[in-house]
Amino acid sequence: MQHRGETAPRYQKQSRMKRKLTHLPEEEPEDLIRRYEAFLSQKTEAGYFDVYEMEQIVDYYLRWGRTRESSVALEFGFRLHPGSPVLLVQRAKIFLASGQAQKALQLLESSVIRFEYDVLLLKINVLSALERHSEARALAEELLADQSLETDTTCLDLAYLYLSNYDIENAMYFLQLGEKANPKNTDILFELAFCYDTREDNEASIAIYEKILKIDPYSAETWFNLGQVYFLIPDYTKAIMAYEYALVIRPDDSLTYLQKAHSHFQLQQYREAIDDYEVYASMVPDTWQIWLFIGECYERLEQFAEAIQYYSKSLKMHSDNYEALTGIAICLMEQDKFDDSIAFSRRAIEINPDAADGWVYLAEGLVGLDRPEEALQAYIKSIRLDPNQPETYMAIANICMDKGEYNLALEYYRQALALNDESDLQNIHLFMAVAYYKTGRREEAFFALDKAMEESLDALKVFREICPESDF
Template identity: 30%
Template sequence: MEEEFEFDYSEDPKFSVERYEEMIRNHDQYFFDAQAFENIIDYYIEKNDPAKALQVVEYARSQHPFASVFLVKQAQLLVVTNRIGDALAALDKAELLEAGEADIYIIRGNLFENMERYSEALENYERALDLAEETDDILLHIAYVYQNMGDYDTAITYLKLCLQQNMENQDALYELAFCYDVMDNQEESVQFYMQYIDNEPYSYAAWYNLGNAYTKLSLFEKAIDAYDYAILIKDSFASAYFNKGNALVNLEKYAEAIEVYRQTFEYEQPNADTYCAIGECYEKLEQMDEARSFYKKAVKMDPKLGDAWFGIGVTLDFEERFFEALHFYKKALDLDIANADYWFAIADAEYKLGHMPEAESAYEKVVELNPIDVDAWLDYSSILYEQERLHDAIEVIAEAIKNNPDSAELYYRMVAYLFAKGEYSEAMNHLEMALAADPDKHYILFDYLPQLQKNKVILDIINRYAR
């Protein structure tokens, strides 16, 4: 016959666990108060042993059948073990026992959110708002639901409410930046973070997000100032160093950017993206050995980083090692087949190697992927012109103009090709269009056909448009 003992273990959680495990070993039946059971359940949760925690819940429920807390704990554990239906059933029972328990509605809201049953998730979160003492995390979850529904305006409203409740909620700060980013509303983002910083000047996350908003507005000097404040407040903030480095790159301050990128290594393990960024800075400084060294470090760390393979190719191309460059460009392309920049570099390398059909094919791919790349259209037509395929060159430029009707360079190139083909009347029509688009670029025509500088008719037309 089993004996039943009663102990009060709520004062010492460790003692509660020991006595519980002794009870299981001895197949006895001890009585524990509700707090002791909570301590034992939490112990197994912390040890990442949901099966044992659920076993404790069963004992707790048998001894305290009217305590809703154990049904709530059970629901949480059933979620962890992916028994969603059982979790919802446990929450329903808990609600019958204690309808005013906020955790019931928070957990149920989480479940419905994960199941993409958004209206039911919102209904539960709104109920939890009325019951909970601290509501910032609930407001954050409501914002997540509206984000998932594509309603970023309402998400922003709830994120701001969340931050009013708790100005230190970092997740809300970052989510707010994300929402402004999706809506492409960086001006409002800047305005919000500046107001926020007035109240919370030591929030490194707010300064960091302000820097990101300035970066997206191409206000790189202001971005650097904001990142500097973030770093001043939290000197180990590696992301702020990295983004400051990116802003310096945009200002073409490559040597400074390298130093800032290197500072990230003091606070986090070096990663492939940072090695690649340093490589690109050395490439811009035309220090190709250094650049190649960092690109190689990047691909060693992440062989799937296409930009690093591409960067190795660029350094070889610069040294006129076109055949080797082509090999690395193709490795990059294997990782991102639809990257127009990779195709452009391949086209150029094939051309330099004298592989005209391959170059032509690659240029065709570039303009298909990025039809607004005027330089690609010009280069594509140029290799056709060099092969005396004037008709094809003119067709390519005509297609380029369709896609880029405001590009004066294309009209001037068309004029050159039409003159070369002897179609003077059509050439004059295009010259008028070119001059109307941008009269200052008429030199392009003479670069291609210098003999036209002596053509009085053309000079007269140009002078009419000259400013």
């Protein structure tokens, strides 16, 4: 089957995963929000919220991107505290969040608002949004020159500001300044590592995480993040070691078990992967995708009955589960149960007719039943959906060879070679040598056979068995 050359699970997403954070957003004022929303639901202004409570309420809605609710809260706050400078600052935040940076700046520059630390940070943010970067940087430098402030904390706040605007370069500038001021500030180090992760500078990221571990060797988040970087390099053995340290510290972390299982899969350590996937499945409510992972592990171990069992568990949870249907189809095909395999492939195609691999699995089942014409149509449908399939071009060529259509077979073999290094296409030069010989192109047949003999010592013997009349 074509999937045999893969090393990654068919269903595993390969992407840069988000880090875990050791610093979390400040605790949400849940009781305050509940009390405020209860007043609103009663359509009354009964009760009292002081100005700082109203500030928290507006900030809460802004953090969750609920600009309309933050505006309602602000107007309610002004009815309780008319002209409050604190709430004027909140109005500037709302202006900024709603894309009205110029209005935010005008408000911040009014004589009513005092230039305190948080207000200066907000003004830097507004200036950056207006692309007045030199003014923003100058104001940031003013903050750093203030001897009453802790340099590393100020640098971290400035970095957060730039990170919120996806300005990695400026964020790194202030983080590096902060690290110089206090090399043991792990919040700064985490943010630096995040910046290096974003830039895909894995070596620098590893160095930062190792610094954090020297400061706090019992940080499960750091071990997990280090494992993530090794996973991406990829160095799966080191990734597993890092995940294992994380699990010693925090044995109830489901995501670490999942990533450890993925790493074992990549190393073709399928039984170890199954063990970790099973632990993960016991810790989370939604398991249908994990059954897919375990099914594929058993498939790779050629334990097809067990693989079908897990694919079926996933299918039971999601009846329109394309991946489970194709997994079952493959396992049935491996057991030469071609009729049953075709039935599952057709169900998968009904769910996702634009998935090229489903048509390939259908074609392979039809080949197994010696129905080459139907198989050929399924293969052709597949390459129309995804032309980048050298193995499928080769499968089409092989059918053409069986039909005696040697020139057409050569056309498909050449397309396969154009898409992939010939070392990945077993016996392609041998088959091409046969096709050239059958079409009377002896010189080209000789050169193709010469290449085939470089790849396999048996190539000449097989060629003579297929073409006994040749004098090669």
